[in-house]
Amino acid sequence: MNSFWKYYSGEKAAPFPTIFIGGNHEASNYLWELYYGGWAAPQIYFLGFAGMVKFGNIRIGGLSGIYKANHYYSGHYEKLPYNEQDIRSIYHVREYDVHKLMQVQEPIDIFLSHDWPCGITDHGNLKNLLRQKPFFEKEIMERTLGSRAAADLLAKLRPSYWFSAHLHCKFSALVQHGDGGPITKFLALDKCLPGRNFLQIFEIESEPGPYELHYDEEWLAITKKFNPIFPRTRMRTNFSDATLNMEECRQFVKNKLQMQGSRPFEFVHTAPCHNPYQSVAINSPTAHCRNPQTEAFLELLGLQYFLDTTTQSEELPQSSGSLVSRGSVVSEDIPIDDIDDDEEFNGIDD
Amino acid sequence: MEESEKRRERLKAMRMEAADAAVDANSDRSGLASAGLSNPLVEGDSISSVPTQYFSPRFDYYTDPMAAFSGNKRRDSINPQVSHGRHNMLPRPTYQGMNPELAYQTPGVNSTDQRIFQEPGAHFNQSLPGRPMEYQTPGVNSPDQRVFQVPGPHYNQSPLGRPMEWAVPSGRPQGNAPNAWGEPGRGVNYTTPSNMSRGSNFGNPSFGQMDSPYYGRDQRYNSSSHYGSGRGGSSRYPDSGRGRGRSLSNTPGSRMSGRRGGSHESVSAEVRPDLYYRKEMIEDPWKMLSPVILKVTHARDTGKSWLPKSITMKKAKVSTEFPKTSISQQSLAEYLASSFSDSTDEPVQNEPGL
Numbered sequence: 001m002n003s004f005w006k007y008y009s010g011e012k013a014a015p016f017p018t019i020f021i022g023g024n025h026e027a028s029n030y031l032w033e034l035y036y037g038g039w040a041a042p043q044i045y046f047l048g049f050a051g052m053v054k055f056g057n058i059r060i061g062g063l064s065g066i067y068k069a070n071h072y073y074s075g076h077y078e079k080l081p082y083n084e085q086d087i088r089s090i091y092h093v094r095e096y097d098v099h100k101l102m103q104v105q106e107p108i109d110i111f112l113s114h115d116w117p118c119g120i121t122d123h124g125n126l127k128n129l130l131r132q133k134p135f136f137e138k139e140i141m142e143r144t145l146g147s148r149a150a151a152d153l154l155a156k157l158r159p160s161y162w163f164s165a166h167l168h169c170k171f172s173a174l175v176q177h178g179d180g181g182p183i184t185k186f187l188a189l190d191k192c193l194p195g196r197n198f199l200q201i202f203e204i205e206s207e208p209g210p211y212e213l214h215y216d217e218e219w220l221a222i223t224k225k226f227n228p229i230f231p232r233t234r235m236r237t238n239f240s241d242a243t244l245n246m247e248e249c250r251q252f253v254k255n256k257l258q259m260q261g262s263r264p265f266e267f268v269h270t271a272p273c274h275n276p277y278q279s280v281a282i283n284s285p286t287a288h289c290r291n292p293q294t295e296a297f298l299e300l301l302g303l304q305y306f307l308d309t310t311t312q313s314e315e316l317p318q319s320s321g322s323l324v325s326r327g328s329v330v331s332e333d334i335p336i337d338d339i340d341d342d343e344e345f346n347g348i349d350d
Numbered sequence: 351m352e353e354s355e356k357r358r359e360r361l362k363a364m365r366m367e368a369a370d371a372a373v374d375a376n377s378d379r380s381g382l383a384s385a386g387l388s389n390p391l392v393e394g395d396s397i398s399s400v401p402t403q404y405f406s407p408r409f410d411y412y413t414d415p416m417a418a419f420s421g422n423k424r425r426d427s428i429n430p431q432v433s434h435g436r437h438n439m440l441p442r443p444t445y446q447g448m449n450p451e452l453a454y455q456t457p458g459v460n461s462t463d464q465r466i467f468q469e470p471g472a473h474f475n476q477s478l479p480g481r482p483m484e485y486q487t488p489g490v491n492s493p494d495q496r497v498f499q500v501p502g503p504h505y506n507q508s509p510l511g512r513p514m515e516w517a518v519p520s521g522r523p524q525g526n527a528p529n530a531w532g533e534p535g536r537g538v539n540y541t542t543p544s545n546m547s548r549g550s551n552f553g554n555p556s557f558g559q560m561d562s563p564y565y566g567r568d569q570r571y572n573s574s575s576h577y578g579s580g581r582g583g584s585s586r587y588p589d590s591g592r593g594r595g596r597s598l599s600n601t602p603g604s605r606m607s608g609r610r611g612g613s614h615e616s617v618s619a620e621v622r623p624d625l626y627y628r629k630e631m632i633e634d635p636w637k638m639l640s641p642v643i644l645k646v647t648h649a650r651d652t653g654k655s656w657l658p659k660s661i662t663m664k665k666a667k668v669s670t671e672f673p674k675t676s677i678s679q680q681s682l683a684e685y686l687a688s689s690f691s692d693s694t695d696e697p698v699q700n701e702p703g704l
Binding site: 119122123124125152154155170172173174175176177178179181183185187192194195196197198199200201202 | 617619622625626628630631632634635636638639640641642643644645646
């Protein structure tokens with residue numbers, strides 16, 4: 001915690017190639033620059049709000065953020081400078097990103113989500129979980145613990161491994177997809193604190209290297225198909241407007257990657273490095289910064305940049321009844337997205 | 351005759367003078383030994399064999415008489431280590447193949463062309479099964495901008511089965527980003543200093559930072575002075591073999607780890623890596639579980655799907671594209687294989703993956 005700036009500045013370097021997704025405690029404005037994924041720091045790759053990459057021949061996908069029903073059908077309407085509601089909603093999972101992931105057909109080895117797929121507790125040692133976290137019981141019984149979107153992605157994508165976080169405890173589960181079907185090994189880990197199970201080392205079979213990061217061809221094709229309807233309003237996305245042919249998108253991507261290579265664009269600083277001796281932040285960003293990685297990515301795919309622009313639909317009257325969750329935005333309680341450690345540690349030690 | 355007697359007297363006088371001079375010389379020579387306030391416990395015939403530096407720190411007897419004793423003990427214990435080297439004391443066979451449960455290693459890749467990549471490899475060295483004694487990320491040298499060499503962890507284990515040293519990945523990208531990260535466009539060039547581990551300090555009984563963790567300096571930690579005893583067992587780490595079980599992480603204080611308000615929560619893993627290690631981290635987290643078939647239902651209060659129509663329709667559309675397949679009855683591999691077979695019949699041929 002509080003040390004990312006050292007990796008951003010280069011004062012420290014991640015010892016391994018590190019891939020991460022966003023949760024509910026990240027610098028959302030910075031991650032928004034890298035919406036499609038990119039190097040957040042040297043050796044530290046952000047998968048994007050939704051994303052898929054290959055490390056060697058290992059295919060890794062992920063969904064950033066946490067699930068909140070009242071923002072799920074909205075577009076990514078938040079714009080800098082964020083207000084109090086934006087700060088809390090920008091990391092809420094959106095239908096648009098889930099829909100893109102639902103289009104993936106090729107097998108996935110590892111999938112990441114910050115919050116757990118809803119219902120995953122049926123597939124592990126629930127008794128032990130409740131011993132650690134007795135206050136989960138009500139939500140588990142009501143089937144409201146976790147992300148419904150992640151649950152559907154789990155059922156659809158059937159990855160070999162699924163890793164999550166958010167609930168600050170270690171929990172493993174084995175999900176079998178139908179009789180005789182493939183199995184997903186689920187694992188959630190704890191916070192990175194002394195004595196906690198925040199780390200897991202395991203082996204996964206792979207082909208010989210090179211072990212480097214590459215763009216995923218199928219995912220880029222999906223991105224190309226759906227980017228023209230990138231939602232920047234509170235309105236629900238109409239996916240039927242994505243008229244590009246998937247096969248043509250795939251062929252386009254394939255040709256591009258063959259010509260220009262499939263390695264992600266390199267890390268670029270977009271903000272001054274933090275100075276720990278400077279007590280007050282100066283020049284806090286209030287406007288969107290176009291990250292060169294994102295610009296290069298969109299140029300590669302021949303896509304328009306929507307992250308700092310308003311679309312035509314944005315100018316529609318916001319009072320329309322067709323807008324999603326207008327009322328709930330105001331009435332929403334500040335999400336308790338974190339778990340208070342006061343209630344933890346019952347029996348967490350050996 | 352007189353001359354003869356005078357000569358005898360002069361000769362006698364000369365002998366006496368010479369004898370007096372010899373006595374003075376002996377008395378001066380014996381005084382050298384006590385000139386340095388030598389340690390009476392070691393003073394004696396061996397004085398001449400004691401190295402010169404032995405005499406230098408003697409004056410602490412007056413303020414701390416036990417310093418001489420402890421100093422002697424320390425010297426006796428350290429000198430053999432220094433002379434023979436740490437690695438002779440602790441045999442460090444490579445870990446590969448010794449303990450599959452601990453190994454996280456991928457085969458190395460070296461090629462001679464410009465696209466050389468060395469994947470992350472974990473190298474475990476241990477003398478006996480147990481917990482890691484040393485965690486090191488080796489340096490990386492990139493001969494050119496197309497070389498991306500990923501450091502891997504190196505675990506060296508002692509018979510004690512406890513973390514002994516963590517040489518953190520030090521160093522920073524050489525040069526200034528973005529250009530430091532490889533060739534224009536895509537390249538990544540990550541370089542960290544090498545030669546971090548071998549011959550590192552072991553005899554230091556203190557646990558302390560020996561150098562700054564920043565900017566490429568090595569950082570080594572010895573978590574305890576008890577290494578080398580090779581006896582006993584650890585209740586906390588029952589699989590640590592002959593681990594002595596007196597590591598710092600085993601002390602009552604370290605049991606605070608994970609407790610709210612514990613002082614260790616603010617301790618960096620770079621300073622106290624032992625506090626951050628648990629044996630569960632290298633154990634199979636699914637070994638005690640049996641697969642449970644997934645039920646795709648969600649909220650019990652509504653019988654209908656929570657998904658929007660767009661997704662539901664898309665699902666139906668997908669199912670119509672592959673009418674002969676059933677996700678619920680086929681494995682994903684079979685499903686994809688049939689999908690691929692269908693796609694090969696189309697004019698545009700897709701290549702799975704990259």
